[in-house]
Amino acid sequence: MNHPQRYSRAARVIGGPESNLRAWPGEIVQRRFSSMVSLSPEEGRFLQDSLALGRSHPARTELCTAGQIASRLCFLTSGWACSIRILPDGRRQIFEFLIPGDPLGYSLFPRGPEFLSVIALTRVETVEANGWRDLVGAGNFAFPGLRAAFDALDREREQHLLDQVTRLGRQTAYERLAHLLLELHDRMARVGLASRTSLPLPLKQEILAEALGLSVVHLNRTLQMLRRDRMIELKAGVVTFLAPEQMRTIADFQPNQARTDWG
């Protein structure tokens, strides 16, 4: 189901993110960490050196279950995934979207799929990190920046969940969708995968509906309302924001607050 592939650091030289060659997967993880904290040169090197085994997974694959201890620390380096719960009667609720740079449930504890599963929404590339045992969970003061980064990742995940609760509990379909699009744009932009006004969004409307607690039909109509109001354009899987400030107000969108260095 997945195809292991080893990277050497040399690959970094030949392929940047814009290159046609396969990009060095550490690039995106590096950007993700830098968007939250400042790493020392040693920490940056440790991070790069720890990233070893790359894998590719087709869409719809289960990337990890909460049923197994996530002993290996993995990052998404390309593609989209989500964490989801499936109810016995087939209803599906998406908790959170995962984009390149995000960790794959590194804090998962053995719990069944009725608790949570992580599923690839597109073709996805992951990279496995080694030597993190002493950094995650147990304290390690040799790399305070990396520790801070993991704390920030936890806080960011918490913010995503709380925002998700607020959307579902207290916002209309229109506000929900606007808020989610702004969140995704914000996150993608922070790792350099979105321009200031546009967002590549390779998701079926069914997926957005499952995240926002709506039916596909109603999600479609809401999307069209956003277009009719000239809030967004949507062509070929790319959302363009036409009135981002107004949208932020309508959706009560608060930008991410998890970063620790405000300088």
Place this chain on the structure above:
Amino acid sequence: MNHPQRYSRAARVIGGPESNLRAWPGEIVQRRFSSMVSLSPEEGRFLQDSLALGRSHPARTELCTAGQIASRLCFLTSGWACSIRILPDGRRQIFEFLIPGDPLGYSLFPRGPEFLSVIALTRVETVEANGWRDLVGAGNFAFPGLRAAFDALDREREQHLLDQVTRLGRQTAYERLAHLLLELHDRMARVGLASRTSLPLPLKQEILAEALGLSVVHLNRTLQMLRRDRMIELKAGVVTFLAPEQMRTIADFQPNQARTDWG
């Protein structure tokens, strides 16, 4: 606004939980920890000795903001509280209820009240714990049981949030309310504050509505449907479960999975 009061361990002798005298507040925290992990005698003693300053807060008081670093570790020893977000237009969304034994946002990071606030729903007693710096966050292997307990607390909070998302996103009002009541009963029973079939619930319907993303009126009607279907009785702030198994099926309620010792 709050009235500090010092406890000595001797207080444990004179007042048990059923006593008219003020109960030793560590009792409930002890039960909370024991419901998740097995503590060694030394760990139990450390836990008890760390609990020092008790405080009392009237209902509607703000217990802690996400705006201040929660440098002090606090536990709720009596009464109910909740974590909540208030939108600019006044809409309110409750994220989670806090019951006796629960920690009060110990992992909070400086973020404003537009992120999250913790508010007392009834008169509330808290107790402050000292000497935990090295146990929470940084690794401490002298007390593996306590470390495991904090991990379990994190996982439980995560479960509550994911359940909350599922309720709001994919369940009907009837299922939502049933699920929440079962969760609260489960949690209260685990710390010895609920019998096998009943649950003291000192909450206004308005509060339940704010947690479940419903209007007060509709929450009231849903409550009556549960009564009409002879699922519950509700008298004088006490819920009695008449068909708990059937209710679990309807609400797809999964009991807590965060505990580490399954023996």
Place this chain on the structure above:
DNA sequence: CGGGCTCTTGACACCCATCAAAGTTTGTGG
């Protein structure tokens, strides 16, 4: 060119919010 997917649109029903007002309980002061 045909067969799935996905997106879109329409019709209809229902769940739930809102507004309003009547009951009921709780709290408070005399």
Place this chain on the structure above:
DNA sequence: CCACAAACTTTGATGGGTGTCAAGAGCCCG
């Protein structure tokens, strides 16, 4: 202990947001 006010619960009427069912349109891919 009573009287009264305030808060909370309950009930009714009405409208709107959203789900469901169904069918057509666009698109991709074999």
